Amino acid sequence: MANTAALTGINGLREIRRSPASHLAKALEAGSVPGKIVLKEGPFQTMAGVRVDPTSEEGTRIASVTGGLPARCGEVAGTEGLSVLWLGPSEFLVVAPEEAHDSLGGDLIGSLTDALGDAPGQVVDLSANRTTFELSGPRARAVLEKGCALDLHPRSFTPGTALTTEVGNIPVTLLKTGEESFRLFPRASFADFLGRWLLDGMREFASPEVP
Amino acid sequence: MLLISCPNCGSRDETEFHYGGQAHVPYPENPNELNDREWAEFLFYRDNTKGTFAERWLHSTGCRQWFNMLRDTVTYDIQAVYPMGTPRPATAAPNAAESGTASLAADSTTTGTAGPSIAAPSTSATSITATSTTQSGTTAPEGATK
Incomplete structure (x- = not known):
């Protein structure tokens, strides 16, 4: 039997709550390149x-x-x-x-x-229902453009707008929070896939640039 | 990949949409009076138009709203996008591709008598007669379209 005595009330449950991509936290940190592109799961x-x-x-x-x-x-x-x-x-x-x-x-x-x-x-x-990914950095748009057919250029996708579309072939609500920062709202069951998909898209920016 | 112009969201990829089949198939006015054949034809028989076709689409990954679309089944040219509940808009001039055996009647997608109305040309050895589909038991009053 699990120790249920500690789980009194909703605040007891809050202690053991795990976010859908929490198991990717280390990978997200390792895959981020500060100054170029940073991916982390939002609170x-x-x-x-x-x-x-x-x-x-x-x-x-x-x-x-x-x-x-x-x-x-x-x-x-x-x-x-x-x-x-x-x-x-x-x-x-x-x-x-x-x-x-x-x-x-x-x-x-x-x-x-x-x-x-x-x-x-x-x-x-x-x-x-959904988790959030924070994708920011000068290369954020380039990563998203690998799997999102929308026009993400700043002239048409301005900060403070949100579009429901597909990123990496899964349904995502995409919110532009700043000039170079995006917040993605995938459903919880897609969090693992989208996290790994974005990491894959970010990989090239961790390598030295080919002149 | 079709680029479909959603009335709410603007141009989006075809993958964001779901196809809803032929538009303007009215629910029978008196379903209880239909025999099995007529009921089956209302449920399952749809036009297979070669040329301009009115069909329903759902923007399932976006605004989740239904709308109607006129699309050419030969060229995939999207001729009109219009809301649910409105009549089919007048089509542009018919193009040369409409030479097959499919139903070309202008109202073929607006009546409830959807059936295998194969107007078999005389070259066909097996003269397919669609006699049982010429009934009008599934016609609905004007404006009963979806």
């Missing part, structure tokens, strides 16, 4: 999937909690520390730091649920 985040008609009254209520809803593909709404990614015309992904989760003292999920009320739509806690 846990609170995520909520929201489906609501943004033009409706309940959509307005949800928007007042999240600080706005994005209107079209690519847009990211939200406030400091909380972003709302556009997944579809009536589907959004709310991303906030882990502390925003109700079990850790926050009230994000609860306030979203309250804002929706009995209106048509849904608020689902998706905090464990």
Whole structure:
């Protein structure tokens, strides 16, 4: 029998929580080339999937909690520390730091649920659905371009936009957080594959440049 | 690789989409009155058009929304992308490729009588007659298209 006495409450479980790519942490560090390209798994985040008609009254209520809803593909709404990614015309992904989760003292999920009320739509806690990869450095775009067909040039993919697409043939939501930094949201079950795929794409930049 | 223009997301690779089959196949007005043959034809029989074809697509990796598309099955030329629930837009001038035995009727994808309407030319030894598919039991009222 496992020692379940230590697992009292959600904070006991928090101690033993493992992120989907935690087993790759050493490999990610070894494969990164500071100054060129750095890949690491991001911290846990609170995520909520929201489906609501943004033009409706309940959509307005949800928007007042999240600080706005994005209107079209690519847009990211939200406030400091909380972003709302556009997944579809009536589907959004709310991303906030882990502390925003109700079990850790926050009230994000609860306030979203309250804002929706009995209106048509849904608020689902998706905090464990996806993990995050932080890819940054001057070569970040070159690595992504090996497996992403979108135009990632800064003239069309500007910081603060997010697109749901495929990277390395798996579905990923790609958020550009800075001029040379990207955040990838793959589903947890794809974390191992995508982590190794990105490491493979980064390998050439660890070698001396061929003149 | 097709480059498909999603109404919500813009141009994306074909791999992000799923094919949804022929568009504008209306649900029968009175399903209970159909015999097995007619019901099977509604469920399973679809046009195999050579030329411009109206079909449904789902942007499954992006916005997860359905839309309709007019595509030429010979040249893969995408002629129109339009929302679900709207009638099929008028097609451009028919191209020269439309010379096969497939159904070329302008409304062949807008009626519910989808069936093997093989207009066999006289050169065919086995004159395939599609007599049982000429019924109209699966026609739905105007506007009942998906």
